[in-house]
Amino acid sequence: MMRGYLLYVPHGYDDEPAARWPVILFLHGDGERGNGAEDLDYLLKNGPLFEAWIQKRDLPFLIVAPQLPMYGRDATVSYLRKRTRDEIPERLERGVPPRPPEFDTPEPMRGWLADDELPYPAYGLPMGWPELEQDLLDMLDQVDRDYRSDIDRRYLTGVSYGGFGTWFIASHHPDLFAAIAPVVGWGHPDLMPPIARARLPVWCFAGGRDLAVPLRYFYAGLKRLEQLGHTDLRFTIEADMGHDVWARTYAGNDLYDWLLEHRRSPAGR
Numbered sequence: 001m002m003r004g005y006l007l008y009v010p011h012g013y014d015d016e017p018a019a020r021w022p023v024i025l026f027l028h029g030d031g032e033r034g035n036g037a038e039d040l041d042y043l044l045k046n047g048p049l050f051e052a053w054i055q056k057r058d059l060p061f062l063i064v065a066p067q068l069p070m071y072g073r074d075a076t077v078s079y080l081r082k083r084t085r086d087e088i089p090e091r092l093e094r095g096v097p098p099r100p101p102e103f104d105t106p107e108p109m110r111g112w113l114a115d116d117e118l119p120y121p122a123y124g125l126p127m128g129w130p131e132l133e134q135d136l137l138d139m140l141d142q143v144d145r146d147y148r149s150d151i152d153r154r155y156l157t158g159v160s161y162g163g164f165g166t167w168f169i170a171s172h173h174p175d176l177f178a179a180i181a182p183v184v185g186w187g188h189p190d191l192m193p194p195i196a197r198a199r200l201p202v203w204c205f206a207g208g209r210d211l212a213v214p215l216r217y218f219y220a221g222l223k224r225l226e227q228l229g230h231t232d233l234r235f236t237i238e239a240d241m242g243h244d245v246w247a248r249t250y251a252g253n254d255l256y257d258w259l260l261e262h263r264r265s266p267a268g269r
Contacts, residue, residue, distance in 0.1 A: 002138045003036035006043050008052050008063035009147070020150035022260060023143060024048055024061045025136065025177075027129050027158030027165040029246075031079055033068045040067055041088045047159060051250050054089045055096050059256060062149055064139055068161070071127035099251070103244040105209040112208075114219035122168070122188040129158070129165025136169060140176070152264040157181040157255075159246040160213060167191050167221070174198035179262040181205070181255055183246050184213050187221035196228035201262050205249050208239030234258075 010021060026049065032042040043049055043065045052059040074080040089097055123130055143149050156177045158166040163185015170180045171191035179201040186206070187195075195202065204222065206215050215237065225233055238245045249255055 002135050002142070003066065003069075003132070004040060005036070005064060005066040005139050006040050006049060007065070007143065007147075008049055008059075008061075010052070010060050010062065011058050012060075013062075013148075020148045021060065021062050022153035022155065023140070023149045023151075024063045024259070025140065025154070025156050026063060026065045027156075027162030027169075028065065028067065029158075029160035029162055030068075030073070030077070030125075031083070033070050033073065033080065035069070036067045040065075041085070042083075043067060044089055044091075045087065046244075046246050047250050048157070050089065054091055055099075055251075056091075060260075061155075061256075062143060062147055064143055066132065066136060066139055068127075068129065068132065071131070073127060099247070102247060103242040105240070105242040107209055107211070109208055109239055112214065112216040114223070115214075115216040116220045118186075118188060118217055118220060120164075120188070122171075122190040124164035124168055124185075124188070125161055128161050128168075130168050133169065133172065137173070137176075153178055153260070153262075154264070155179050155181070155259045155262075157183065157259075158185065159183045160185055160243065163213070170195055170200060174200045175264070178264045179203070179259050181249075181259070183249050184210055184243055186213065186218040189221050189224035192221055192224040192228060192230070196225055196230040199230070199232060199265055201232040202230075203234040203236070203255065203258060205236050205238065205245050207241040207243055207245040208237050209242045210245070212243040 163182040166182040167187030181203045183205040
């Protein structure tokens with residue numbers, strides 16, 4: 001049985017009955033796991049949903065936001081065990097709430113040398129998005145059936161656990177998407193050949209002070225993409241930021257504008 005998910009329908013959707021709308025599939029990070037029902041509101045904490053629903057930005061996308069199960073991590077991971085619903089941002093009747101402060105980054109800025117000895121296999125982090133691969137495909141199919149989605153403008157992005165998941169899902173289904181944007185999640189070199197063959201545009205983001213997903217592990221996969229002749233690649237390092245690079249990435253306009261520049265190639269249809 002497919003798990004529940006949140007779906008954001010953009011402003012103006014009902015006013016243009018003939019229009020088809022681009023789709024963002026957003027994969028959250030470890031801290032927003034839940035039961036796919038009453039826990040779904042945790043998905044409002046960051047990413048495109050935070051921007052569109054909490055900050056009331058007029059983002060012209062259908063946004064599909066699934067939720068990873070706990071898989072028992074709430075028994076061993078302190079930030080999940082101690083989580084409360086007070087962390088969920090509130091949509092105000094008038095105005096918008098202040099944005100949360102950036103993560104504290106006391107460590108100095110430094111350059112990181114590439115490290116090709118990666119700590120995880122191509123699957124990525126344990127108990128992550130590969131476990132829900134079929135559910136994600138079913139959700140996209142359901143949205144395509146029930147809403148006026150533009151299948152040639154379907155985009156994939158995610159943060160941390162969701163960044164790793166973005167690389168994995170894109171590698172296994174490169175023809176589904178017009179562009180991908182993994183945020184603070186690196187891709188394993190073994191995942192890159194299908195992405196390169198599909199000429200799938202990539203914009204990857206990392207934090208220079210990120211101790212959770214260190215910058216040095218990003219280079220192996222990105223170098224592999226270049227070795228395979230893939231040229232539609234951007235890599236942005238927010239050198240002054242820690243793990244919460246997503247706050248700056250999704251708060252701006254550049255990523256959304258870049259996504260909308262891309263449509264699926266004819267080979268992906």
